Ligand SMILES: Nc1ncnc2c1ncn2[C@@H]1O[C@H](COP(=O)(O)OP(=O)(O)O)[C@@H](O)[C@H]1O
């Protein structure tokens with residue numbers, strides 16, 4: 001089982017309410033950047049669940065596991081030695097002692113990750129890892145912010161805070177193409193295809209019952225952050 005990371009101040013957890021924050025949404029809505037800052041401001045752990053699916057994809061490719069061979073990918077998902085670094089100021093991903101932070105962001109890997117993420121047995125294994133890490137981080141640091149596609153609905157439906165970040169396709173494409181220095185058209189085919197494949201196994205385009213919607217289409221990054229922080233503050237007062 002993977003380690004919970006490097007920001008574990010055991011004292012922070014003692015006697016205080018532990019807060020679990022779950023944030024979902026499609027690509028380019030601001031999940032990762034907002035989640036990291038929310039976690040950092042509170043001294044909590046940060047879990048990038050998309051990075052976990054990316055890491056499994058990298059491991060399968062590295063080990064010559066055919067991504068279309070469902071049972072083989074499932075076996076890999078059970079046994080691979082995933083190490084998630086969960087400090088929001090410096091999140092890291094490794095398999096064993098091999099750091100793969102850059103490799104998992106490569107466009108070719110990004111194109112393939114949905115093959116792995118649409119395997120339901122893989123999802124069941126990843127869900128267990130994700131729940132264990134969230135629990136461990138909440139105990140160690142007093143809170144956790146976990147982001148992905150199915151955290152509010154499947155991984156942590158009982159989280160104290162559940163947020164779905166959305167944004168128009170236009171806004172998401174503009175942000176991603178700027179970030180990747182690619183054209184909007186090249187980014188469109190990648191993102192639209194990935195959203196479509198991801199939507200076959202997770203429901204992240206509309207907010208489920210009890211999930212608060214934050215539409216960032218017309219917001220600056222700072223406004224998106226403020227909106228999420230306000231929701232988190234509200235839950236801490238409850
Ligand atoms: N509200 C916003 N307005 C403008 N740019 C944003 C906003 N939220 C995020 N960004 C930028 O868009 C890009 C994608 O954000 P990211 O947090 O990686 O999204 P996600 O995790 O949902 O894919 C980043 O470059 C980020 O700085």
Ligand SMILES: Nc1ccn([C@@H]2O[C@H](COP(=O)(O)OP(=O)(O)O)[C@@H](O)[C@H]2O)c(=O)n1
Nearest residue numbers: 026027049050051053114117148149150198
């Ligand atoms: N909870 C999650 C998180 C990610 N994923 C998968 O992992 C991929 C990469 O997630 P990511 O969060 O890094 O992607 P971006 O939203 O940053 O583009 C997604 O396209 C999904 O296929 C998932 O299935 N479930």
